[in-house]
Amino acid sequence: MKRPIIAITIGDPSGTGAEVTPNAVVKDPVEGWKKGIVSSFLIPDKVILDPELTLSLPPKITAETGIDAFTHAIECFICNKSNLMSDLFALDSIRLINNYLRRAVKNGNDKEARYYMAIGSLYGGIAITNSGTGGVHALAYPLGGKYNISHGLSNSILLADVMEFNAKAVPEKFIKVAEIMGIETTNFPKEKVVESVVDEIRKLVKDVGITIEGFEVSEKVLDNLATLAISEQQRLLENNPRPILYEDARQIYKNVLFN
Numbered sequence: 001m002k003r004p005i006i007a008i009t010i011g012d013p014s015g016t017g018a019e020v021t022p023n024a025v026v027k028d029p030v031e032g033w034k035k036g037i038v039s040s041f042l043i044p045d046k047v048i049l050d051p052e053l054t055l056s057l058p059p060k061i062t063a064e065t066g067i068d069a070f071t072h073a074i075e076c077f078i079c080n081k082s083n084l085m086s087d088l089f090a091l092d093s094i095r096l097i098n099n100y101l102r103r104a105v106k107n108g109n110d111k112e113a114r115y116y117m118a119i120g121s122l123y124g125g126i127a128i129t130n131s132g133t134g135g136v137h138a139l140a141y142p143l144g145g146k147y148n149i150s151h152g153l154s155n156s157i158l159l160a161d162v163m164e165f166n167a168k169a170v171p172e173k174f175i176k177v178a179e180i181m182g183i184e185t186t187n188f189p190k191e192k193v194v195e196s197v198v199d200e201i202r203k204l205v206k207d208v209g210i211t212i213e214g215f216e217v218s219e220k221v222l223d224n225l226a227t228l229a230i231s232e233q234q235r236l237l238e239n240n241p242r243p244i245l246y247e248d249a250r251q252i253y254k255n256v257l258f259n
């Protein structure tokens with residue numbers, strides 16, 4: 001029998017959306033990588049979402065968890081399981097996070113920014129519950145385990161490059177994301193608009209102070225990461241709008257870690 005769960009967002013950094021998802025992530029100390037648990041038993045019956053509890057969150061964590069929330073939203077919108085219900089929440093989550101994350105990172109006491117980040121994160125979580133994440137999360141789990149970095153940072157490192165990879169498969173969805181992010185869509189060819197979305201995502205990650213450098217990488221590490229992603233993350237990879245095969249995963253890791 002399911003026991004009632006009341007979730008209070010103490011310590012929730014406006015990122016996971018865990019208060020409304022059936023997901024939990026744990027690191028396997030033996031194998032060294034992160035695993036997701038999905039169960040309806042993890043969905044709370046009541047949620048107390050109080051953005052004031054996030055006011056003291058440091059800029060670095062605000063940035064990384066905020067990009068995680070953005071990743072939930074955009075992956076849910078472009079993925080194979082997307083639907084009218086999840087799109088509603090995913091698109092508004094993209095809009096809110098794009099508008100308020102920079103402000104929340106710059107001034108942690110900006111209550112308006114914290115409020116809308118909390119709502120954006122919540123909407124991202126609702127989108128996940130009705131749809132699901134994809135390639136960014138699939139490749140992020142092995143990366144987080146390998147380098148012992150946060151889930152948000154792992155996603156931030158991969159986000160723009162996986163979106164660039166996906167754009168060819170669902171260009172119309174990227175046009176919609178462009179509109180939501182305030183990117184000019186009229187008078188530009190479709191390919192240019194799609195490119196601008198990827199550029200804007202890369203800029204958002206950079207603007208909130210996330211740097212992608214300092215990883216020790218070797219050809220063997222790339223092999224290991226790609227092998228783990230392909231063998232252990234099929235649940236997420238199957239939801240990605242463009243199939244990610246071993247060579248694709250390896251190339252994406254190479255692009256983000258070597259550059």
Ligand SMILES: [Fe+2]
Nearest residue numbers: 068072137151
């Ligand atoms: Fe996530």
